[in-house]
Amino acid sequence: MQSFSFRRPLRDYLSLLIPALLLGSIIWVMESPVGSLPPLGLFLDVWNGAYHTARLAEEPKKFEANIPGLSAPVQVLRDERGVPHIFAQNDRDAALTLGYLTAKDRLFQMDFQTRYASGRLSEVLGESMIENDKYLRRTGMMLGAERTWEAMQKNSSSIKDILEAYSQGVNAWIDGLSPQDVPFEFRLLGYKPEAWKPINTVLVNQVMAMDLCFPTKDVGMTQLADVIGWEAVQKLYPNHSPMPEPQSPEPKGVARQNIARQNSEIGHSSLASVQQSRADAPHEAMQAFLTSVKSASELYAEAMEGKGSNNWVATGTKTQSGKPLLAGDPHLGLSLPAIWYEAHISTPTQNVYGVTIPGAPAIIIGFNDYLAWSPTNTGADVLDFYTVTFEDTKQQRYKYMGEWKPVREEIRPIRVKGKPEVADTMRFTHWGPVITQNKKTLSIRWTAHEASTIMEAIGGFNHAKNWSEFQAAQRKWDVPAQNIVYADREGNIALRSCGYYPIRKQGHGKYIQNGETDEGEWIGRIPFDSIPASVNPSRAWLESANQEPVPPDYPYYLGYAWTNPWRAMRISERLQAGQHLVPKDFQALQTEVESMQFRFIRDMMRTCGAAETITEPVKKQAVERLLAWNGMTSMDSKETLLFKLFWDNFASGTWDEIPDSIAGLPPQDVLITLARSEPESIWFDDKRTPEHETASDICKRSLKMAADTLIAKYGANPDGWTWGKHHSLVIRHLLRTGAVKPLWRGPFPFPGFNSTVLPASGWQATHSASWRMVADFKDGGKPTVQGVFPGGPSGNPFSRFYDSQVQTWLEGRLYQLYVPTSVQDFDRAKLSQELVFTPKR
Amino acid sequence: MKLFLFFIIVGVVISCVMYIFFGWVTALMTFPFALAIQRPHRGWLAGSIITLISWAILLAANFVIAPEPSSHAVSTIAGFIGQPTFVPPVASLFLAALVGALAGMLGSGLSRFFVERHPSS
Numbered sequence: 020m021q022s023f024s025f026r027r028p029l030r031d032y033l034s035l036l037i038p039a040l041l042l043g044s045i046i047w048v049m050e051s052p053v054g055s056l057p058p059l060g061l062f063l064d065v066w067n068g069a070y071h072t073a074r075l076a077e078e079p080k081k082f083e084a085n086i087p088g089l090s091a092p093v094q095v096l097r098d099e100r101g102v103p104h105i106f107a108q109n110d111r112d113a114a115l116t117l118g119y120l121t122a123k124d125r126l127f128q129m130d131f132q133t134r135y136a137s138g139r140l141s142e143v144l145g146e147s148m149i150e151n152d153k154y155l156r157r158t159g160m161m162l163g164a165e166r167t168w169e170a171m172q173k174n175s176s177s178i179k180d181i182l183e184a185y186s187q188g189v190n191a192w193i194d195g196l197s198p199q200d201v202p203f204e205f206r207l208l209g210y211k212p213e214a215w216k217p218i219n220t221v222l223v224n225q226v227m228a229m230d231l232c233f234p235t236k237d238v239g240m241t242q243l244a245d246v247i248g249w250e251a252v253q254k255l256y257p258n259h260s261p262m263p264e265p266q267s268p269e270p271k272g273v274a275r276q277n278i279a280r281q282n283s284e285i286g287h288s289s290l291a292s293v294q295q296s297r298a299d300a301p302h303e304a305m306q307a308f309l310t311s312v313k314s315a316s317e318l319y320a321e322a323m324e325g326k327g328s329n330n331w332v333a334t335g336t337k338t339q340s341g342k343p344l345l346a347g348d349p350h351l352g353l354s355l356p357a358i359w360y361e362a363h364i365s366t367p368t369q370n371v372y373g374v375t376i377p378g379a380p381a382i383i384i385g386f387n388d389y390l391a392w393s394p395t396n397t398g399a400d401v402l403d404f405y406t407v408t409f410e411d412t413k414q415q416r417y418k419y420m421g422e423w424k425p426v427r428e429e430i431r432p433i434r435v436k437g438k439p440e441v442a443d444t445m446r447f448t449h450w451g452p453v454i455t456q457n458k459k460t461l462s463i464r465w466t467a468h469e470a471s472t473i474m475e476a477i478g479g480f481n482h483a484k485n486w487s488e489f490q491a492a493q494r495k496w497d498v499p500a501q502n503i504v505y506a507d508r509e510g511n512i513a514l515r516s517c518g519y520y521p522i523r524k525q526g527h528g529k530y531i532q533n534g535e536t537d538e539g540e541w542i543g544r545i546p547f548d549s550i551p552a553s554v555n556p557s558r559a560w561l562e563s564a565n566q567e568p569v570p571p572d573y574p575y576y577l578g579y580a581w582t583n584p585w586r587a588m589r590i591s592e593r594l595q596a597g598q599h600l601v602p603k604d605f606q607a608l609q610t611e612v613e614s615m616q617f618r619f620i621r622d623m624m625r626t627c628g629a630a631e632t633i634t635e636p637v638k639k640q641a642v643e644r645l646l647a648w649n650g651m652t653s654m655d656s657k658e659t660l661l662f663k664l665f666w667d668n669f670a671s672g673t674w675d676e677i678p679d680s681i682a683g684l685p686p687q688d689v690l691i692t693l694a695r696s697e698p699e700s701i702w703f704d705d706k707r708t709p710e711h712e713t714a715s716d717i718c719k720r721s722l723k724m725a726a727d728t729l730i731a732k733y734g735a736n737p738d739g740w741t742w743g744k745h746h747s748l749v750i751r752h753l754l755r756t757g758a759v760k761p762l763w764r765g766p767f768p769f770p771g772f773n774s775t776v777l778p779a780s781g782w783q784a785t786h787s788a789s790w791r792m793v794a795d796f797k798d799g800g801k802p803t804v805q806g807v808f809p810g811g812p813s814g815n816p817f818s819r820f821y822d823s824q825v826q827t828w829l830e831g832r833l834y835q836l837y838v839p840t841s842v843q844d845f846d847r848a849k850l851s852q853e854l855v856f857t858p859k860r
Numbered sequence: 861m862k863l864f865l866f867f868i869i870v871g872v873v874i875s876c877v878m879y880i881f882f883g884w885v886t887a888l889m890t891f892p893f894a895l896a897i898q899r900p901h902r903g904w905l906a907g908s909i910i911t912l913i914s915w916a917i918l919l920a921a922n923f924v925i926a927p928e929p930s931s932h933a934v935s936t937i938a939g940f941i942g943q944p945t946f947v948p949p950v951a952s953l954f955l956a957a958l959v960g961a962l963a964g965m966l967g968s969g970l971s972r973f974f975v976e977r978h979p980s981s
Contacts, residue, residue: 027973034969038962045959046885062937063952064884065919073933077926761939816936817929 057207069817072203076818078852084195085859088115088187095120095854096845098837101812101820103854104363106842111184113366114380116856118188121360122215125377125814127202128356128753129189129219130212132378136160136222136229138433143210145436152433153443157452158233160225163467163498168218170470178474182217185380189215203816207759210436221471223378224498228467230351231396231499236580237404238461239682241531247677255677255685255702256579258529259571261692264584264591266502266514266563267553327582328395329609329776329788330504331562331590332512334555339599340797343506346605347384347393348788350778354753355764355822357810358789359384363838364481371481372838374790374808381477384790388801389484389508391794394501395563397516400578401467401500403523403541405450405534407460414455417448418535424449448534462534464541466519467498476517486511486554493517494547502551502563508796514561515552516568520545520577527576545575560594562587564776583687585615585774602805605793610831611776617650617662619691620669620718627715629722637735638726644737645722652772654743659772661729661740666773668721673703673714687774694718743768748784750809750825762816767829777831791833805833864906871910876917887911887959891967903971907964908957915956919949 049060061068091108093116098104103120107113122129134140138156140148171179193212201212236256244252330347338344351358359374364382373385384393409426410416416423427447432440446453450464472495479492486507493503493515500518505511521528522545525538532539551568553561565582593608625646633639641661648658673694674684684690693700698714705712712720733739747766752759771779771787778787792806809828813820827834839845871890878886890907922930937948 031969031973035966035973038965038969042888042959042962042966045955045962049884049955060884062940062948063955065915065922065949065952065956066879067883069933069937070919070922070930073929074922074926076929076932761936815929817926817932819928821932 118185356814664725903968911960
């Protein structure tokens with residue numbers, strides 16, 4: 020027998036080496052990320068890649084699990100829309116179960132949002148996020164979260180137990196996950212979820228606070244003054260809307276004795292101080308800051324129109340049933356997985372249904388057996404910037420009231436994916452975190468820096484049985500400040516701008532404050548009994564839509580960057596005229612799209628003479644058609660496109676001296692008021708021409724330009740002007756980046772316009788109603804409620820429940836919300852999944 | 861030929877099981893079978909067929925277990941790689957055939973190396 024030998028022809032070695040090398044290369048390519056792309060194996064692996072995530076979307080009819088921390092068995096029944104109905108024997112078990120379910124459905128969203136709030140995106144997204152992390156840390160979201168959690172522990176509040184239970188539930192789910200079981204986004208980004216901590220729940224609220232009340236124009240206002248002057252800034256960006264539409268007809272904000280009037284426009288002595296602070300914070304520092312804000316805000320805190328909300332309520336004297344009707348639709352940057360998580364929680368002490376934010380242990384907007392509530396953003400000024408003068412380059416002491424005060428330092432390294440840690444030293448003044456750009460420094464004070472009791476407020480809402488209990492819970496609501504509309508089965512309605520509103524020594528917080536003095540100090544907060552509120556008003560209805568909530572004679576300074584009053588005006592108009600209202604009326608109003616801008620500018624458009632001077636028949640016809648329009652920006656409208664072109668020209672033609680990038684253009688109500696009351700104002704004059712233009716001239720020119728663009732770009736056939744062909748809405752993935760566009764939905768043809776009741780700003784809207792709800796107390800007992808949101812319960816992009824409600828939402832329809840009283844009461848025909856959780860011994 | 865078919869069938873079964881429990885890299889497990897077939901010149905074919913069939917079976921199983929989510933997965937993957945919807949499954953199967961063929965070639969090579977008696981020895 021011949022023996023084995025390594026002495027062989029080269030061909031034999033090559034026949035081993037070549038396939039081995041090729042195989043090795045393929046394995047390497049399949050398993051390694053390529054640049055920002057995930058490993059190819061995630062896409063091509065037929066079993067453990069994306070297809071594994073797809074199989075997880077097909078849930079079993081019955082699911083059982085032993086969960087540590089439960090004190091008794093819990094049953095969860097999902098209805099045909101995938102909404103979980105939690106039946107627990109106590110509130111703690113309910114919170115734990117909600118944590119488990121939310122993690123099961125939305126783990127990536129929970130993880131990512133808390134990383135955002137704590138400035139830890141670099142850990143998972145790499146070094147491109149380092150500057151964002153630095154900025155996010157300096158917003159002080161983490162500072163406030165730590166203070167809140169510390170206060171909860173010190174007070175051993177019951178809400179602390181709820182947060183801990185919720186965490187146990189989340190972690191029970193995480194602990195049972197294999198590497199392939201984690202949500203798709205973790206696999207795309209190549210990281211693993213980490214254990215959930217109770218403070219993460221607080222951070223989730225901080226993200227919402229960031230989104231709703233951090234975008235501020237204080238820095239921009241100060242910088243803009245350099246460009247157009249202080250007087251102009253005060254005129255064009257006034258504290259009070261020139262077209263007031265206060266939400267509270269009988270405001271309770273009664274001036275107290277010894278409280279200085281806070282609400283006037285800024286006086287000259289105050290202005291001098293502001294000018295000093297302007298000198299201390301030069302252009303480049305502020306520009307750098309604005310750039311940081313823009314970059315970090317792309318994820319959540321985008322300062323754009325379309326973010327706001329509507330809510331309204333009517334008493335029985337306005338409704339067909341003789342009982343209250345309530346509606347609410349918070350407007351936010353839409354995302355998938357959806358912002359909200361719909362759930363029903365039933366325990367011996369509560370039976371509450373509505374939507375919560377993944378990460379929060381209670382229902383945030385919703386109803387129970389006795390009452391319903393829905394918020395809108397108040398938009399008050401709850402954040403200030405202060406100039407900081409350091410003693411020297413060591414930045415260890417800063418000047419305040421003629422003395423040098425010590426700076427507190429905190430070193431928290433930033434961990435970076437695939438790179439060494441980056442040292443990050445944060446500094447704090449007595450106001451809050453310090454932001455240094457180009458050797459110039461600002462310090463921030465924000466209501467979200469302080470220990471919050473909002474969780475107690477939300478818990479109180481869930482358990483409240485009447486107005487008195489609900490109002491007691493409202494006292495705990497602080498950040499973000501919200502206008503909360505209320506109705507109950509006893510026939511009461513109410514609207515209160517709940518929240519923490521600081522009172523400044525100098526009376527306002529509109530510009531960067533002079534940090535060397537105490538003029539910008541916060542000396543208290545508006546007392547609960549003085550915040551804007553109205554209960555059972557004689558007019559029988561209430562509404563809010565982010566307008567200035569109070570009339571100009573309200574005794575306290577609340578803010579200045581109010582949303583245009585158009586939505587509020589239209590809702591008020593409809594409610595004022597409404598009789599025998601039924602839920603369908605409220606549903607229709609939620610999707611109403613009349614442009615109020617058009618209504619107020621129409622007369623000027625008719626009289627400016629544009630139609631007469633246009634000779635080309637097709638353009639003349641288009642303009643005449645617009646002038647006869649009813650203002651409805653529906654998808655089949657042929658006029659909206661021309662109006663949009665006109666409006667953009669009119670605004671940019673008027674505000675040609677004002678750079679949009681600093682603080683945005685002046686509010687639309689200021690523009691319309693100026694055009695109607697001061698048509699000869701210098702702001703309408705085009706400096707490039709020798710003539711002095713008036714509002715009418717700009718209107719005429721804008722209309723002619725719009726007609727030219729319409730025909731040149733969209734053709735002469737009116738079919739080509741159909742609004743739905745040019746105006747759309749897109750629902751982005753929560754990562755926002757176009758790199759994950761396959762996880763987006765849309766663009767969808769979409770009706771509406773800037774500040775219509777159904778909002779849809781720009782050519783492609785990204786912000787709109789994130790949840791719609793209509794609650795009817797017609798039976799005098801439990802409310803009958805309908806709702807919808809543009810998403811679904813699941814965060815799995817391959818699940819039918821990822822975007823299952825989007826089409827219904829697009830069509831403006833609502834689902835009847837199913838509220839069984841017990842497991843036995845649950846209609847089995849509606850059952851899509853049964854989950855049984857038992858305590859793990 | 862019967863032996864060849866037998867090894868193919870056994871190879872497919874084992875390949876599927878290995879894939880499910882240990883991941884796609886275990887597609888390489890096909891090469892021992894190619895080796896065992898004792899037909900060095902057909903190793904690449906056996907490997908290719910075994911891997912292609914086993915991946916195709918698993919791919920199809922996804923659509924049986926979770927039809928709608930699997931369809932969504934395919935269209936999403938296609939979106940990520942910027943290709944028509946049919947491309948991801950075809951690419952996976954092409955990859956299967958390629959990996960299997962290479963593994964089979966490796967098996968054949970090893971077979972020649974260790975089993976064939978070299979005339980010069």
